Amino acid sequence: MxxxxxxxxxxxxxxxxxxxxxxxxxxxxxxxxxxxxxxxxxxxxxxxxxxxxxxxxxxxxxxxxxxxxxxxxxxxxxxxxxxxxxxxxxxxxxxxxxxxxxxxxxxxxxxxxxxxAGDICPRGLLKRVLERGREMGYDAFGSLEYEFFLFQETPESVREKGFRNLRPLTPDMMGYSMLRSSVHSELYHELLALSETMDFPIEGLHTETGPGVLEAALAVDDALAAGDKGALFKTFTKVWAQRRGLMATFMAKWSPDYPGQSGHIHLSLRERDSGRSAFFEADKPYRMSDAQRHFVAGQQQLMPEFLALFAPTINSYTRLIPGFWAPTDATWGVENRTTALRVIPGSDASQRVEYRLGSADANPYLALAAAIGAGLYGIEHRLEPDEPVKGNAYELEHPDHQALPATLWEAAQRLKASEAARALFGDAFVEHFAATREWEERQFRKHITDWELDRYFEII
Structure with a gap:
């Protein structure tokens, strides 16, 4: 044009x-x-x-x-x-x-x-956190990765079926499948083209393990732009799918038979005055600068208090169970995908930390604000992380202070009681968001699940 x-x-x-x-x-x-x-x-x-x-x-x-x-x-x-x-x-x-x-x-x-209303606005919250970083001398950069399932269904058909016996786009466990991406190449090309036209460019797109599940890694950008890209990607991937007689879901977990859907966040800081990476230091262990070590420490320490911002629905907590590629404690490691925080050693351009806790159902603006805000808090307070986890984090015993809330209600209480959250996000946001999560849990409690009927109807 x-x-x-x-x-x-x-x-x-x-x-x-x-x-x-x-x-x-x-x-x-x-x-x-x-x-x-x-x-x-x-x-x-x-x-x-x-x-x-x-x-x-x-x-x-x-x-x-x-x-x-x-x-x-x-x-x-x-x-x-x-x-x-x-x-x-x-x-x-x-x-x-x-x-x-x-x-x-x-x-x-x-x-x-x-x-x-700006005190409550998710995009406004991210802007305030990033301004705090700028005042400390840092620019934050991020990229988001999303897993999502595609179904041969419509908004009408899933409701007619009561959300049961849904037909995924493709059958079976086919992670990184060249067969699937080649057979359905027109769909892949359409989504890739949309991502370029609407400026949420997809850096990598492949099948994940599960029927009809894809993973899209969005290109890195400054953190506010990364929030826009993530939020627009989720919205217009759903639009794209429905316009083709398909449906995309970003639920944290739609079936007990398959791993949940993550929304991993890759983050780095650059020094505003020099333009250099604030995380990279060639002669330090894992090439981690003091700033990155404190940043990871803040993320680790505040993870239990900020969990509601990464796991904001009832469904989020069905994903956070051992053995399903989702973290269960506030752990960190180096190139370790069993930990909640994965430090990725690299160069001035690539040294970063991956926040692996988040699920695909999280609000991208709030997840970025919480992940970056916690790291900045760690730098401000010169926090030190626990020892990095080596090996399988799922099989190890972790200290009590690393335990994550098990329910949305508990996560909301931890957020409300968090002095760090109030300092970073403001009382108005913390009170409002925590109340909305309490509401979500109370709405759920009104309902009787299939599991309860199967478990108790006859026998109890």
Missing amino acids: SGMQARDIKTAEDARRIVEERGLSHVKVGMFDIDGVMLGKYMQARKFFSALEEGFAFCDVVLGWDSKDELYDNVQFTGWHTGYPDAPLRVVPESCRELPSEGDGMLLFLADFAGP
């Missing part, structure tokens, strides 16, 4: 010009809620131009309801007691993306909440 390109947009004036140049009557504007669900609307061009200058308003109920549009009854920020007023938002011009599925040059822009 000739003329201005979406990813070249940097300012409000650029955004106005590209919309005018394309003769668009409307654009799409979206934001991400507490659960990482993308919400938004079509906005008339004239209204959009006004929003670029002055912001726009959106009902704050989108921060006050759950993933089923049910209203939280236990949050202070918004509710019947406030009357669900409008909250201000600011368009982010530089987030401009092509929407290839909608044709005619249609554009998508992201928006951030401002004012008191």
Whole structure:
């Protein structure tokens, strides 16, 4: 397409010009809620131009309801007691993306909440954590890896089936299969092309172990851009699949028969003044600088307190069990995929740490904010990590302080009681997010599972 390109947009004036140049009557504007669900609307061009200058308003109920549009009854920020007023938002011009599925040059822009809602906004939280890092002299970089299952199903068919006997895209355990990726190459090529067009480029795409499961590794970028890429990837992978009569799920675990779906995070810091890696030091053990050692220590120490941000659903905790490639304690190791934190020795360009705890259902902005925030806290307080784990972390006894909460309720209590969380994220966010996780657990407790019926109906 000739003329201005979406990813070249940097300012409000650029955004106005590209919309005018394309003769668009409307654009799409979206934001991400507490659960990482993308919400938004079509906005008339004239209204959009006004929003670029002055912001726009959106009902704050989108921060006050759950993933089923049910209203939280236990949050202070918004509710019947406030009357669900409008909250201000600011368009982010530089987030401009092509929407290839909608044709005619249609554009998508992201928006951030401002004012008191900005204290709750997940993207805003990540921005605040990154600003803290900049004040300490660091720029943070990240990349996200997601596992997701594809099914030969539709939103209607999965409900008609009661989410049972679902048909995966392909059968059997076929990790890294060249057979599968070649037979279904058109699908792979479509997803790869979409990732380039919408600027969440996929660095690697392959089958994982399980029927119809893929893993996509997104390219590294500065951490805020990495959050945008992760959140847009999850949303528009689902859109892409459904437009082709398929469904993609990012549940942490959809079946007890297969490993859960991870959302691993690769992180590094660079020194703002020198541009060098803050993690790489050639003559230190594992090439880990003091800063990286303190960063890992902060992540390790705060992992039990921050778990709700990485494992935010009831379903998340079905993944965190031994033997299924998911960490069960706040451990770290060097090139060890059985630990929660995997230090990857490398060069100035590649020395990093992989936060392996997160599941695919986590909100990318919150997971990045928590993983980076914990590391910065470790640097600030010069924390020291425990000894690195050598061998299979699942088979070793770990100290009590490394134990992770076993339920979402317990994780919410640990977050609420965390002084570090309040220092990093603010009281308003901690209170709000913890309350939403308590709500999620209370909603679950109202239901009777198939397991309970099978277990107790006749015999007890």
